[in-house]
Amino acid sequence: MKVRIRDIGSSGLTLEQSVLPHEIGVEEGFLISTEPVIVTAIIDRAGEIILANVELTACSQNECARCLAPLRQRFVMKYQFDFEPSPGDEFIDLGQRICEEIVLGYSSRILCKEDCLGLCCGCGADLNKDKCQCKNKNS
Template sequence: MKINLLKIPQGGLELSESLAPSDLDIDSKEIIFKKPIEIKAFIEKGINAVTVNARLNSVAEVFCSRCLTPFETKIDKKYRFVYEVGQDDANVDISQDLREELILDFPVKPLCKPDCKGLCYKCGKNLNVEKCSCKR
């Protein structure tokens, strides 16, 4: 998402953009985006810096770290980036930063529900769905 610095008025600029996950190169085996990534950004220009307040919305499918069941999770994140800019800078591209923040923000061990019982380590049954008779 490129921001044209020459088009930012005194009071700031509001931008909306819808990015495909592939635009941010963010799809992976663990995270599958189900919807475009909607970005709303408010950009303010100071003398030597540009401040970007961005809000991201999307829906992604992830795999529960305990029972391995895929489930959808809503993404609603707010980020703030500050870029130093000089007189000659005409553009700022926030895509790379968005990507990094999104990846950093993703839970390492997502859970389909807080009290997910997981899989039986002996027979592999999903204990949320059925009980097994293994001694644990």
């Protein structure tokens, strides 16, 4: 997802594009590969520097960090990138920066609900649905 520097006029450039995760290089499994990532970017020049305010909406497939229940989530992330193009550069690569942010900034501490009870570390029961079996044995 490259942006031609020449297209960024004095009043900036607004982009709205939907791309599939692999098109911006996200190969990790947590984004649903068939669900497009919607990218809205407002790109401005500040002297030699190019500033991009990016908002993206993506769908992730994950599991709850406590109970391992599969989760599908739609989330919105906002980033601000700055680019310092070298003389002669024609494009800035917005997709690559987005990819880095998604891969690096992604939190694996996702819960299916705030008060998820998780799995019993003794018997592995899903405490949201089942009773712990080890307590039964002890009593």
